[in-house]
Amino acid sequence: MRRNILITGASSGLGEEMARQFAAKGHNLALTARREDRLKALQTELTTKHPGLTILVHTLDVNDHDAVFETFRAIDAELTLDRIIVNAGIGKGAPLGTGRFDANLITAQTNFTAVLAQAEAAMELFRARNAGHLVFISSVAGVRGLPKAVTTYAATKAAVATLSEGLQLELLGKPITVSTISPGYIKSELNEHVAKTPLIVDTVPGVRAMVAAIEAEKAKAFVPAWPWVLLARVLKYAPLPLVKRMI
DSSP: OOOEEEESSTTSHHHHHHHHHHHHTTOEEEEEESOHHHHHHHHHHHHHHOTTSOEEEEEOOTTOHHHHHHHHHHHHHHSOOSEEEEOOOOOOOOOTTSSOHHHHHHHHIIIIIHHHHHHHHHHHHHHHHTOEEEEEEOOGGGGSOOOGGGHHHHHHHHHHHHHHHHHHHHTTTSSEEEEEEEEOSBOSGGGTTSOOOTTOBOHHHHHHHHHHHHHTTOSEEEESHHHHHHHHHHHHHSOHHHHHHHO
16 A cells, blocks of 8 residues: 555645545545645644544645755655655636737646656655656546647646656556546536536545546546546547537
């Protein structure tokens, strides 16, 4: 069992619910995010429910790359990490050419450049001990280019999946495991502004599927499996006119 887990972006949404579900399974946790008040409230909740666990919290902006390395090292010195879940991300974005380069830039920086920093910091720790499980949270949106406000977001999630696959190829047959988890539509603060879709699932069951895939250390997983395994395949290979009608 991967006893000690670090989750970034743990103050809300999928990260917050992952923390709850992993704690319920008996894992010690290190939780990072920008919002200290939210982290401390979650720490209090989890230590009250699970008094035998260690729950560490560290304020971290993943776009501060030096802080990413410093924080990961400090946490590992206190709680030797078996698994690191690179989850922090944002859902901002606008159609290209509409004057919102700022929104697309921060999305690209947070969802890919900061992910690269977290991956570097995690692999530094895991290479030193030749062990560990690195988990990237990508998205079904990364399977295909998507239009309008989601164009940059989808591109970053595709980049995350490719980064993960490159590490998987390098580490085949070695003790360090790498997983790419691609959620479909799961309710969270990230997508609360998105119009209602019949395919969306509630946070708890959606994250339950994510946690199960992570615990199984699957190389790649679309979650929940139904309908996203099938839909991801359709999205990947369907002609663009059909994709446009689907989304």
